[in-house]
Amino acid sequence: MELVNRTGVQEFILVGFAVGEQERFLLLIFFAILYMLTLVENLTIITLVVLDTHLSRQPMYILLSNFSWLEICYVSTTVPRMLFDLPSPYGIIPFSSCFLQFYLFFSLGNTECLFLSAMALDRYLAICHPLHYPQIMSQDFCCVLVATCWAIGCLWHIIPVALISKLSFCGPNIIDHFLCDPVPILSQACPPLGIAPTVYKIFMNAVVVGNVSFVVVSYSAVTFTLLKASNRGNRRKAFSTISLHLVVVTLFYGSVAEMYLTPGGENQSEVTKAVTLFYTAVTPFLNPLIYCLRNDQVKEALGRLVKKKERLQRKTMTV
Numbered sequence: 001m002e003l004v005n006r007t008g009v010q011e012f013i014l015v016g017f018a019v020g021e022q023e024r025f026l027l028l029i030f031f032a033i034l035y036m037l038t039l040v041e042n043l044t045i046i047t048l049v050v051l052d053t054h055l056s057r058q059p060m061y062i063l064l065s066n067f068s069w070l071e072i073c074y075v076s077t078t079v080p081r082m083l084f085d086l087p088s089p090y091g092i093i094p095f096s097s098c099f100l101q102f103y104l105f106f107s108l109g110n111t112e113c114l115f116l117s118a119m120a121l122d123r124y125l126a127i128c129h130p131l132h133y134p135q136i137m138s139q140d141f142c143c144v145l146v147a148t149c150w151a152i153g154c155l156w157h158i159i160p161v162a163l164i165s166k167l168s169f170c171g172p173n174i175i176d177h178f179l180c181d182p183v184p185i186l187s188q189a190c191p192p193l194g195i196a197p198t199v200y201k202i203f204m205n206a207v208v209v210g211n212v213s214f215v216v217v218s219y220s221a222v223t224f225t226l227l228k229a230s231n232r233g234n235r236r237k238a239f240s241t242i243s244l245h246l247v248v249v250t251l252f253y254g255s256v257a258e259m260y261l262t263p264g265g266e267n268q269s270e271v272t273k274a275v276t277l278f279y280t281a282v283t284p285f286l287n288p289l290i291y292c293l294r295n296d297q298v299k300e301a302l303g304r305l306v307k308k309k310e311r312l313q314r315k316t317m318t319v
Contacts (some may be wrong), residue, residue: 009169012098012188014091016082016178018270028086034285035079041288042068045298052301059142060122064291066146067115071284074108077101078179078280085178098180103161105179105280106204109256111153113211116249118145120218123242128225160203163196164189177273179280212253219246244290251286255279 017027049055049065056062081101085091093101125133164182167189175184182200186193219242226238255278292298 009095009171009173011092011094011173012180012185013172013174014085014093014178014180015174015176016085016090017273024086028083031079031086031281032083034281035075035083038075038281038285038288039072041285042072044302045288045292048298048301048305051305055297055301057139059137059139060119060126061297062139062142062146063115063119063122066149067112067119068288070108070111070115071287074105074112075281075284077104077108082178082281091178093180098175098185099161099165102164102180102182102185103157106157106161106182107154110156110207111149112252113207114149114153116252117211117214117218118149119245120215120249121145123245124218124222127222127238127242156207157203160196160200163194163199167193167196177276179276181276208253208256215249215253219249241295244295247290248283248287251283252279255283 017024019027045068046065049061078101081091081093122137125137129136160182164185167186169188170190171188173188175181175188177184186197186200189196222238222242226242255275
């Protein structure tokens with residue numbers, strides 16, 4: 001993808017947060033710790049799924065391990081750059097790096113939308129069609145589903161990014177944000193903007209509205225099926241599982257809708273930055289906890305891994 005702008009802009013200034021030096025230092029420490037914990041949590045899930053044969057054969061955990069790797073990539077597109085800029089009142093980012101961050105941030109965000117839909121499909125098939133679930137959601141189909149999510153997510157935003165990058169920028173090239181978000185980038189572009197803003201909104205709305213609709217329909221069907229179930233124990237366990245999934249979906253789509261689909265979402269205020277910070281840094285930390293906090297299979301897999309490690313240590317000491 002060639003990034004060319006008509007005015008030869010070399011860099012943008014990221015304003016970041018309007019706080020003092022002491023507050024910036026506290027934010028730096030807090031989000032550095034949060035980032036490290038996010039990496040540890042998601043890497044733990046990936047490790048468990050890869051090493052535990054019970055989990056690695058189940059489509060739900062294949063999707064969850066890929067989702068965890070996605071969260072690692074997603075949080076790493078924004079937080080390290082934000083931590084690098086926090087010690088200073090503002091940051092300077094080259095034009096090409098800014099649009100690379102823009103592309104990666106939105107591509108991974110699109111991929112997350114698709115994975116949330118894929119996990120909704122998995123729960124729909126498992127609960128609404130349990131007899132056909134093993135045949136439909138086979139490992140081969142699951143691998144195709146995962147590859148499709150990654151491929152569509154990574155390709156979806158190429159056209160909007162390319163169109164916006166070729167606009168003329170009038171200056172002073174100051175982005176009132178801590179990352180390269182399209183709304184403040186477009187505010188720096190010289191009119192006429194052509195079709196770039198319209199194409200960006202169409203692509204953005206298509207992903208969010210399409211995937212939200214699919215998730216709502218899937219979980220509505222799941223809820224209706226569970227309400228008709230006669231076994232209260234199984235029904236309670238299934239409701240517990242999908243309620244955790246719905247929490248993750250609500251956290252992600254709620255903050256995205258607040259930013260990009262509501263009329264006030266384009267006002268780049270400190271509140272808007274806080275909302276962006278929530279779904280770029282906080283939700284990748286919360287998601288592994290939400291998915292695994294009440295998940296007995298994950299807890300059992302962790303216990304097996306710990307016991308295996310202890311046995312290996314005892315054998316090593318004996319030798």
